[in-house]
Every structure is written in structure tokens, then in C-alpha cells.
Amino acid sequence: MIATLATPQVRGRITRSAPLAPLVWFKSGGAAEQLFEPADPEDLAAFLRALDPAMPVMALGLGSNLVVRDGGVPGVVVRLGKPFATVEVLDATALRCGGGASGILVSSTARDAGIAGAEFLRSIPGTVGGFVRMNGGAYGRETADVLVECDVVLRSGERQTLAAADLGYTYRHSDVPEGAVVVSATFRGIPGDPAAIRAEMDRIAAAREESQPLRSRTGGSTFKNPDGHKAWALVDAAGCRGLRRGNAQVSEKHCNFLLNLGSASSADIEALGEEVREKVEAHSGVTLEWEIQRVGVAS
Numbered sequence: 001m002i003a004t005l006a007t008p009q010v011r012g013r014i015t016r017s018a019p020l021a022p023l024v025w026f027k028s029g030g031a032a033e034q035l036f037e038p039a040d041p042e043d044l045a046a047f048l049r050a051l052d053p054a055m056p057v058m059a060l061g062l063g064s065n066l067v068v069r070d071g072g073v074p075g076v077v078v079r080l081g082k083p084f085a086t087v088e089v090l091d092a093t094a095l096r097c098g099g100g101a102s103g104i105l106v107s108s109t110a111r112d113a114g115i116a117g118a119e120f121l122r123s124i125p126g127t128v129g130g131f132v133r134m135n136g137g138a139y140g141r142e143t144a145d146v147l148v149e150c151d152v153v154l155r156s157g158e159r160q161t162l163a164a165a166d167l168g169y170t171y172r173h174s175d176v177p178e179g180a181v182v183v184s185a186t187f188r189g190i191p192g193d194p195a196a197i198r199a200e201m202d203r204i205a206a207a208r209e210e211s212q213p214l215r216s217r218t219g220g221s222t223f224k225n226p227d228g229h230k231a232w233a234l235v236d237a238a239g240c241r242g243l244r245r246g247n248a249q250v251s252e253k254h255c256n257f258l259l260n261l262g263s264a265s266s267a268d269i270e271a272l273g274e275e276v277r278e279k280v281e282a283h284s285g286v287t288l289e290w291e292i293q294r295v296g297v298a299s
Contacts, residue, residue: 008050011039020068020077023060025125027217029068029266030296032077040083041153041183049157051076057155058295059181061127062102065134065220069296070266078181080129089113092191094148099129099183103136106187107201116192117146119200123208125220129182135169139204144169148186155179172224172291213251217260222273223288231288232256235276238283245272258292270294 007014018035021027038044048057056075060066084100087109095115097106103121106128110118120141121131130136131143132150147164154160154177168175176182208214223231235241235255243250247264250272251257258269277288 007034008047010036010047011043012047013037018077020060020063020073023079024063024066024068024219025217026063026067026219026260026264026266026269028070028260028264028269030070030072030299032073034076035079036076037079037081038083041151041159044078044181044183045153045157045159047157048153048155051157053156057179057181059099059129059133061100061130062125064125065130065292067219067266067270067292067294069270069294070299071297073296080127080181080183084129084183085127089115090186094186094188096184096186097128099127099132099181099185101128102126103131110187110189111194111197111201114192114194114197115189116197116200117141117189118187119197119204122201123204128185132167132182132185133174133176134172135174136172139207142169142171146187146189148188150176150185151183152176152180153183211254213253213257213259216251216257217262218251218257219269219292221256221291222258223256223277224291226286226288229286230256234280234284234286234288238276238279240276240279243272243276243279245275248272250276266296267298 015035018032020032021029058077060077060079080100084098086098087101087106088096090096093115095110103124107118107122120139123138124136135143149161149163151161225231232255240250241255242252246268247261248268249259249261251259281287
């Protein structure tokens with residue numbers, strides 16, 4: 001176990017047995033064996049080089065599209081904090097963004113610089129690292145449409161720059177190597193009028209407010225949209241709107257969102273999702289695929 005091994009020297013912060021529930025949107029789940037918040041990419045690279053290669057490593061962003069199981073996460077969880085929450089305007093159409101920068105920060109910086117094309121990031125409750133790894137998208141756009149390249153620290157501690165074309169992007173998937181941490185990315189849009197960009201961002205925000213349970217403990221979109229279908233419609237047709245298991249519930253406002261009504265365990269949330277998948281398959285013959293990541297071990 002990692003707790004029995006010497007911890008590499010770092011300039012950032014390491015916390016043992018760190019509760020993860022406060023850091024994820026569902027507000028459930030166990031602790032990380034170790035939580036590492038690096039000071040900068042060099043600190044992260046040095047840490048990973050010195051860490052036992054057998055130790056699992058997982059990156060954590062805003063915790064929005066994530067179920068942390070109740071038994072916690074073995075190994076090391078890397079959380080990119082304020083040093084990585086940066087956005088720099090490179091030229092008239094390009095931004096260099098830290099892996100911990102939020103979608104709101106990226107899109108608003110692009111707006112102020114007159115760079116169009118990144119408005120959709122306003123609607124994704126996550127960070128650049130998650131967008132790049134999962135090809136995050138919404139409202140007809142996805143990360144693959146704007147990514148030029150990303151910088152990663154591999155599990156070995158080696159730093160690499162990966163071009164978008166090398167990432168094997170498909171719907172909510174990339175070939176970012178397992179255990180790698182995305183520390184920055186370069187996005188490119190097109191010249192645009194800040195007022196028009198603001199109007200589009202406002203339209204997206206209003207659409208989310210109207211259709212999604214934004215003020216709830218939720219994990220965002222639970223299941224990927226199967227080819228030719230909308231996941232929410234399949235869930236609704238199978239009679240799952242409002243379905244409950246303990247204090248976990250399928251949202252009545254948007255059927256592709258699961259909710260923690262207050263004291264749900266991660267086991268409740270995951271079991272509810274599996275029940276929904278079974279009911280949808282029985283009703284429509286379609287097998288829903290989880291979009292939410294489920295990590296860690298059961299208690």
C-alpha cells in the first residue's frame with residue numbers, strides 16, 4: 001500500500017486519507033489514500049518520477065462527472081489547484097489554458113479577447129484536464145473542435161506534448177494515456193464580436209438553467225447518448241423519471257441526471273444507475289453506457 005512507502009519530496013501539498021466527498025459534486029464517497037496538489041507541472045513530474053511505478057494515479061478536476069465509491073480510492077489522487085487555473089491569450093484566436101482552469105474561465109477569457117468558438121465550454125462543469133481527456137462537449141460542440149495540443153505528465157513523470165490529431169478523439173473518449181495528467185492545453189477559435197459571444201454564452205446558460213437540475217447534488221450527464229437516441233428520452237420511456245434508491249434519485253427535471261437528495265451513498269447512486277440501465281435495456285433493447293466515471297473500491 002502506498003501509505004507504507006516513502007513519500008517523494010514535493011513543493012505542493014500531500015494529504016493522507018483525504019476525504020473526497022467534499023471535492024465532488026455528489027458529496028458522497030470515501031477518501032483518497034493520498035491526495036497530491038502539486039505546486040506546478042515540474043513538481044508533479046518530479047513526484048511521479050519518484051513514486052513507486054505500481055502505485056495507481058488518478059487526476060481529479062472539479063469532481064462533477066464522477067462517482068467516488070464508498071471505500072475510497074487507492075493510490076494517489078492528483079488535484080490541480082490554483083497554480084493550474086490559468087488562461088493566457090496567445091494571439092487573436094488562441095488560448096493556452098492550465099489543466100485546472102474551469103470552462104467558465106476559459107470561455108469568459110475567450111469572450112473578452114474576441115475569440116469565438118469556445119462558448120460551449122461555459123456549459124460544462126469541469127476543468128480543462130477533464131475536457132481534454134473525455135472530449136467534453138455540449139450544444140453541438142466538443143473539445144476536439146477547438147483543441148490544438150495538450151501538455152501531459154505521464155505516469156512515469158515524463159512530460160509530453162500531444163497534438164489533437166494524436167488523441168484518437170471519438171464521442172466522450174480520447175487516447176490520453178492511462179495515469180497521465182493533462183497540465184495544460186491550447187485551444188483555437190475564430191475571431192468574433194465579444195457582444196455576440198456574450199449573447200451566445202447567455203443563451204447556453206439560460207438553456208441549462210431551464211433544463212438541468214443545476215442546484216442539486218448531481219454528477220451531470222449520467223449516460224452517453226447512444227447512436228440515434230437521446231439517453232434522457234430512453235430513461236424517461238422506461239419509466240425511470242423520479243426513480244429512487246435510498247436517497248439517490250433520477251432527476252424529474254432531466255432524466256439523464258442522478259441526484260443525491262442528501263445522504264445517499266455512492267453505492268446507492270451507482271446501484272440506481274445500474275437499475276436504470278437494466279430497465280432501459282428491457283424496455284428498448286438499448287444498452288446505456290456510463291458517461292460518469294466511477295472510481296475507487298466499494299466499502
